[in-house]
Amino acid sequence: MREINVGLLGCGTVGTGVARLLLGQRELISSRLGAVLNLKRVADLDLTRDRGVRFAEGVLVADARQVVDEPGIDIIVEMIGGEGIARELILRAIANGRHVVTANKALIARHGNELFRAAAARQVDLYFEASVGGCMPIIKTLRESLVGNRISTMTGILNGTCNYILSRITDDGSTFADALAAAQREGYAEADPTLDVEGFDTAHKIAILSALAFGMTINLQDVYIEGISHITPMDIEFANQFGYRIKLLAISKHRGASVEARVHPTMIPFANMLSNVNGTLNAITVSGDAAGDLLLYGRGAGMLPTASAVVSDLVDLARNLLTGVSGRVPGLAFQMAHIRPIPITPIDDISTHYYFRFSALDQPGVLSTISGILGQHGISIQSVQQKGRKTNGTVPVVMLTHRAREAAVKQALGEISALEVVGAKPVLIRIEDDSLVD
Amino acid sequence: MREINVGLLGCGTVGTGVARLLLGQRELISSRLGAVLNLKRVADLDLTRDRGVRFAEGVLVADARQVVDEPGIDIIVEMIGGEGIARELILRAIANGRHVVTANKALIARHGNELFRAAAARQVDLYFEASVGGCMPIIKTLRESLVGNRISTMTGILNGTCNYILSRITDDGSTFADALAAAQREGYAEADPTLDVEGFDTAHKIAILSALAFGMTINLQDVYIEGISHITPMDIEFANQFGYRIKLLAISKHRGASVEARVHPTMIPFANMLSNVNGTLNAITVSGDAAGDLLLYGRGAGMLPTASAVVSDLVDLARNLLTGVSGRVPGLAFQMAHIRPIPITPIDDISTHYYFRFSALDQPGVLSTISGILGQHGISIQSVQQKGRKTNGTVPVVMLTHRAREAAVKQALGEISALEVVGAKPVLIRIEDDSLVD
Secondary structure, three states: OOEEEEEEEOOOHHHHHHHHHHHHOHHHHHHHHOOEEEEEEEEOOOOOOOOOOOOOOOOEEOOHHHHHHOOOOOEEEEOOOOOOHHHHHHHHHHHOOOEEEEOOHHHHHHHHHHHHHHHHHOOOOEEOHHHOOOOOOHHHHHHHHOOOOOEEEEEEEOOHHHHHHHHHHHHHOOOHHHHHHHHHHOOOOOOOOHHHHOOHHHHHHHHHHHHHHHOEOOOOOOOEEOOOOOOOHHHHHHHHHOOEEEEEEEEEEEEOOEEEEEEEEEEEEOOOHHHHOOOOEEEEEEEEOOOEEEEEEEEOOOHHHHHHHHHHHHHHHHHHHHOOOOOOOOOOOOOHHHOEOOOEOOHHHOEEEEEEEEEEEOOOOHHHHHHHHHHHOOOOEEEEEEOOOOEOOEEEEEEEEOOEEHHHHHHHHHHHHOOOOEOOOOEEEEEOOOOOOO | OOEEEEEEEOOOHHHHHHHHHHHHOHHHHHHHHOOEEEEEEEEOOOOOOOOOOOOOOOOEEOOHHHHHHOOOOOEEEEOOOOOOHHHHHHHHHHHOOOEEEEOOHHHHHHHHHHHHHHHHHOOOOEEOHHHOOOOOOHHHHHHHHOOOOOEEEEEEEOOHHHHHHHHHHHHHOOOHHHHHHHHHHOOOOOOOOHHHHOOHHHHHHHHHHHHHHHOEOOOOOOOEEOOOOOOOHHHHHHHHHOOEEEEEEEEEEEEOOEEEEEEEEEEEEOOOHHHHOOOOEEEEEEEEOOOEEEEEEEEOOOHHHHHHHHHHHHHHHHHHHHOOOOOOOOOOOOOHHHOEOOOEOOHHHOEEEEEEEEEEEOOOOHHHHHHHHHHHOOOOEEEEEEOOOOEOOEEEEEEEEOOEEHHHHHHHHHHHHOOOOEOOOOEEEEEOOOOOOO
């Protein structure tokens, strides 16, 4: 039986998962592929750690460059992470004519345009299913299954850490800080959780998916990013009363000649399937003009779910190698000549529904002052709740708006927060709810 | 730009959808594929009906055989349905060396083993993504994305008609007959609804998916099939009180050296995502040893969702044709030499949790008699509800059991229904709930 030789760079958590699958499921994979995926070389600086995987003599080496340059290797799997050495090694592998698999979303989001150009020029494939959504085949679905669809919208829960924290606040009323600490204890959040809780990881992912869905060059820079660290149990409770859950959503919409691509905490109605996605799970809805709404749901991270996606890429590339083909499916879903920059709408220019919470003195006339300012900016109110409960001598005034323009909202909130009768900075949370009247 | 010529057999609802996508999204598909998918010929007996699609002169013809034999056609799309002429035309297309796409689940479920052998012998591909789950890429996911996984379980809502009817009974307490009539009015059920409501359509689909997941020859004959026509609002209401929804599930589990493959109304807990799949929507959960649980959710039927899946197959085959490759991914997910018969467990040998409803006379001792008989057959009761509400002079006695063997359950129910104090035939509904204690 023919063998396809794999060189694995980096044997941390996911790398170890890939090694475990290639070794443990070797027969199973062969029975589907019709060839052996042979883990020929594994490069990691740590040669002694017990990974629970037994490599044959000589497989584990310290020098990744040596693996990238080794003549007998067919496919390089980059599991090092980061943007320095990983980028250099991938470019070197491409220059050597090797196909490459990576799960490195930060790298693809920041340097993908360069990497895919290099791969196309050298006629090799760069695959990255594991970079978004763990085991969920969202990249294959966009690239292959929805190939006959004009895609209009994607809405996803793409970061398990944030979803765990928000689920925790929802379930037991924890503060953000306590929920984060719990996530760290459970191993769901890093010691420095910034990349996750501030929304950057989610932004990497939606930048990649937007390119695949719309045929645009990858543009991370213009994605609007807002994290979850300001979300309070009080807002989650109000959301609940209005029939909403708060989720950190990645939203991408192709509208006219531009794309809305944004990451922020979002209220979604209970009837939206995404509102039932709890804990560390991920999900994404894609709307195509033929397929309608399609949802994928599963484990977005973790050793084996991520390794499952890496192995699917490896088998795809192995099938190409067995038949002497490359570039069968273009890396970014569209032929290179059809990929063009599409502007991302500045956040001030979007228009959506909003939830506001003001801390107002419990005085007659406050509500009319606030709604007067909103009215002057063309923002009309869909519903108001003024609670009797005092917080620091103020009462929370909660409003849902009809569709309004973000720039107007910001101006109005600026004026309102300057009022003497309004306390702390107003809270703004965007709403995605197709059932709301505009 | 290169052209791949498509011959479409049958231009009914889905066939028209395929034509609409190939014509309307021609540029979009080309920008992804790098070639033109050209709808060269369409065969349908009805040459005059207005389908809302404008074919060029000479494209629409009456004779399907002529299209199958036409030298310039690269891929044949079979959208005729049924098992007679469709089978004959597919075999003829294969014999002519044409690749074939079909959405014909009945045909694949009943004649798939023969068809895939013929395709392999002639080194052509037979693709069938649209046969299961409409726009959901469940076949590609099993065949490609989960290629590194040992798949253990699949649980799906795969028939929109049944799901609409059950959702309707759940929402407004309709009887089955009224809900069916509503489904027929809405165009969600056929005039003769047998194929859908008696579970046969769902069985076709789970027979196909079981082959793909487990590497078994397609075996429709041994799938246990029970429809939904006996489901009453009363049982749906009791289910609700226990925290369950009733769905027509397709269940397939690989256990040891055999497979459980069954279709029947099933109680699933609210926390199961499938319980939130309502109306005509479909969903399926697949459990792999690396990926964990992965769920797909979307439109399982309809003109354009189904056409979306057909076009994804067409593009896959076109990519193969452009690179001169066939058999890149084996039709049934495993290499032919690895596909073997795996026995399906007889329904009497399965063991699961059960819901029973007895109509019992409201007399002292009835409950102890019933539970005594259950006990004699080794069936232990998890919970009981005896309602005071009389129906025809009897009260409903409802029970949930610990895990029990189906054969024992049937014997016990036979004995119980023979009691003078028990009225009409007892109701049995199987439960899938991982949280229950066995």
